Amino acid sequence: MSTLRFVSLPLALLFAARIGLAQTDPGVQTASRGTGATIINPSNDPNGFTAFFNDGFNRFQEIETVSNSANTGLGPRFNSNQCSSCHAQPAVGGSGAATNPQFLIISSGVAPDDTLPSFVTATGPTVEARAPFFLNSSGEINTKAPNGGVEDLFTVTGRSDAGSCSLIQPNFAAYLAANDLIFRIPTPTFGAGLIENLDDSTLIANQVNNLKNTLGIAGTFNHSGNDGTITRFGWKAQNKSLHIFAGEAYNVEMGVSNELFTQDRPLPEEEQATGLPSACLNLSGTGYPEDTSNPTQTTNAAVLDDVSAFANFMRFLAPPPPGGVVLNGSQVPTSTIAAGSALFNSVGCANCHNPSPGVTQVSNFVPALSSVQVNAFSDIEIHKMGTRLADNVAQGSASGEEFRTAPLWGLGQRIFLLHDGRTTDLFTAIQDHKSSGSEATTVIENFNKLTTTQQQEVLDFLRSL
């Protein structure tokens, strides 16, 4: 009798808890919203950048090989072989897809001799991995030796186009055992050209404006170590421009050296030792950098190097259009979305997720990037997000616990949420903002003071973005 009680009461408690969570994330909105189109109006493109967008769109989807093809330079270490494999959802340029392409990289022969890291799963998030600290010789975490660099998942070892290069993968099992591995999912790049074209003065004015709150929130910016200006791309706002990010991604994610990042990149551990072995250098046989501009090409777009082409593609992607929301098979009324928007502002989400941090400068590229309101739902500031989100990686002036307010435009069609893709559920993503050391705790408490109906309205609104 009493044993029965032991079992059934906690069960009943669990049940009550689930019923209490009556609000439901409407989930990924599948109806097409036209995401992934260019922002350029072809009839108002005096400099002819449409051709550059189209060319970049193609190159962003090219699959790189190590040698002996039109697109060489992959590896020796990499996370994937194509920009669009990671930036795919809901269209080319976006975030990670529902099925993780990294899961098939080994079985499809892209990295034939590698072992699949345990955290790469078929339907889990597409990731890059970083070890916050180096391990000591006995495999224990050495908190005196911060690392934080990307640990590429795969190698070219065993590929027929990779000669005798033989590398071992990072010891992910050891990092995992030491609780020393964090993950980052791809950030979407729709509307990135608008974020790039916000002047620092606009962001600073917005920051002062944001300080007018009674929520305990006061963010800051990440800055370029080179010239001290505000940086804005990546989960910690660690990079200044799309060009720099494209160059770094080509190098770090795919192993292709280029005009911005000119050498093949060793792992952080290799960099501390002797670098890459010589049998793994110049595998393409073309010399360095593997990606250069192409002076003999005949069209203007084709003369560009890949990195410039990628940057053009992303820069000219339109912001993700908002759209209707379907919840449990029925259309959510627009009045509900409007109510959710008002609640989002009122509880204080908008203090960080600023619906519009400002208006772009005049663009020398295309009129469509000039003087436009940037409805990014982000202040582009970095905020202290507490122990629950902290990843212990410092980038620029962002500490282990600081993150850029994630722009929420396009959220309606996002699958994985938060920097490590830990959840697909909006409600969980919201609650994870709350922990010791987080600037957002008070706002989340305000959200939790809303009725279940009101919270549902906020979730519906978020999926309209």
Place this chain on the structure above:
Amino acid sequence: MKIRVFCFLFLVASSASLLAQSQTPSLNSNSRDSATSSAQRPLTKLPPETILVRGAFSSASDSVTPVPESGTVSQDAFTDPYFGINYPLPRDWFQEYEGPPPSESGLYVLAQIGPRKDGPDSASMLITAQDLFFTPLPTTNALELNQFLNDHLQDYYKVEAAPTPMKIAGRTFSFFSYWSPAAELHWYVLAIDIRCHALQFVLTSRDTKLLDSLMLDLNRMKLPADVSATAGEGGGSVPVCIKDYAQDSNLVDRVDPIFTEHRFSPVPVRIIIDTQGKIKHIHFISAFPDQAKAISDALEQWKFKPYLRDGRPVEVETGILFGRVPHPVAPHPVAPSAVTPRATGAAVR
């Protein structure tokens, strides 16, 4: 017997919640998610909730002199030795999570407290302090801060009561309240000057009766003697607060810090100058360790003219901004005496 069953259940419930905490909380039933999170969270060698890699953070030249963020919520009371506050919490209230570290604009979250059970019928209290040496807002005291916030509320809020003086715990606060018609949430904001800072007690709830009673409850708070909505310059054993004291003719000897790294963050520093004119305490509100080192090496060599009050030298507390000026500093609307309003031109490279 009954009690034993109860205890056991309590244990089960609390260990279940501990478990939920140590994993990244996932209320999510999505299978895609649980598949990955179990793979991502294996053996725990490092406590998962430890932050080791810091950027700019707060530190002080000694560990005995209280700093604003040394307040604690424990044994059912909020106490902050720097401000001389003691507030016994309402029954069954606690602090679930500590606030963030001080911001680079000098904002402190001193406490965030509420009932153990959160929800639509609950209330919560946020206690903040804004360092008046470094605020980028055009305010020189708590009254002005409340007035400024009241005047600049976002259009989705409505003022319920414009700033007005309010006696609490024997001291005069500035009180204003606003609400959100959409969220049906009300905010009561009580502000008071204590020692170079504007403190705010922000009460939030859907229920204004509850807020009224919580405001009454604040009468149980103990505050230092000489505080009010426009004073707080210090007295007794507390140094006198003087904004921008570290400049012009007050400064007898000054050596610029030599920075070894090229950083672009502002470094707000709060100092206490002793009666001999030497710096006796340095508080880096937000600094990288290399910045803090370079600045304290320099400040050790600074010498001030002692500040005289009634003909006798007294200790002075002031702020200096090193590094980069973070914001355009708005002009101050009025010029009161205690906290001297001068543009923060004291930024030193």
